Amino acid sequence: MHQMIPIASPLFLSGSHLEGPPSWQQLFGNDNPLVLEIGCGVGDFAVQMAERNPQWNYLALDFYNKGCLKTCNRAERLGLNNIRVIRDEARSFVQRCIAPASLRALFINCPDPWPKRRQRKRRLVNDAFPDFINAYLQPGADFFFATDFDDYGIDVARILADHPQFENMLTPDPWRHDLDGYPRSKYMRKFMAEGKQIYFVHYRALPAERKEPA
Template identity: 50%
Template sequence: MTQRMILINSPFFFSEERVKTVADWSEVFGNSAPLSLEIGCGTGHFIVERARRNPHRNYLAIDIFNRGCHKTCRKLEDEGISNVRVVRAEARHFLSHHIRPASLGEIFINCPDPWPKKRHRRRRLVSAEFLPLMDFALRADGDFYFSSDVADYARDVAHLLSEHPGYGPAHAAPLLNELPDYPRSKYMLRSLEQGGPMYFVHFRRQARNVEVAPPLVGPGFRVNWATSCP
């Protein structure tokens, strides 16, 4: 059943057409504070808390679903958080077209669709094919955070980053069962309340060795993106 499209009338929301007018996100925020990106903001629990704790940073929160963008905007307004902008976008297309090189200090991906069936794993967001987009957007000393309640997905991401040039684990181990002071998304809270595990990956960009932009990614959702997944 097709979901009803919710009209989002919020100063924090950027539609597809509005995003096309943005040349530099610092102009949108009115300052040059460090910029962070959450991919898949869901209902906004994580990004609102992260932005509250870090008022000196600017945040972009993107989600492919209109309903998630609407809920995140409502939560921002209800709690008086002003350093976040919400965009309805597919992650790879957004990184490819709307983020300047070396402009992000942090990227967060919390509990993305795990596509648990083996034949569907090429649809997972974080893959070897995703890394060049992240490379181009993330500045030196930038941080990449990933969380999942699916062990094999988290292990795959930790392995990918461990083998990828220019990155190193920010903690003693590449895969963690706890990340202190890391806000919880609504999905994470529900999973933990049900007694499920949670896995975290936190890597830091040690050097920028990519200056050539990756090929532009066309719009799409849940496509057979990756070619190298097991």
């Protein structure tokens, strides 16, 4: 059986120990804005963002244990204390541990594409996702999504464009193939080296009063 490497880092949190929302304020020692990255992989994007944005409290989440370990090691090497690495399943974690309207930003980079048509319902960002995540985003929160998979990028841009609670920050473009200053993750670099284009999508959550009546 596959053995799980224990992670002793002070930056690590195991989702199985988080039953409800912890006091993020107490955990970070400040009440800086909370930012979440879902599927941080080995953490190269997460540590770049946390390092560039010391004014954020950065939650790097993945259910891949070795990725969490590598992310912790990277963050510790850089002496970062504004990041916590969480091993958990994304939806369950958000529902259990994130207070409504508390995220300042959300990043999802190169999520598993589930390329076959019959698998698409397994995609993390699907038709139901904007409604789900909107409850946890502050008004004005940024949502960044990146993928190399044409069909996923185009679909997410469409899903968000159709949602009354999100505003496209790349207008008039539905997506771009380059975003100035956006760090490259491991998978982005891998796909770019293969000659693939990345689809970057950037939306912003609108204040509640902009919501269309039901």
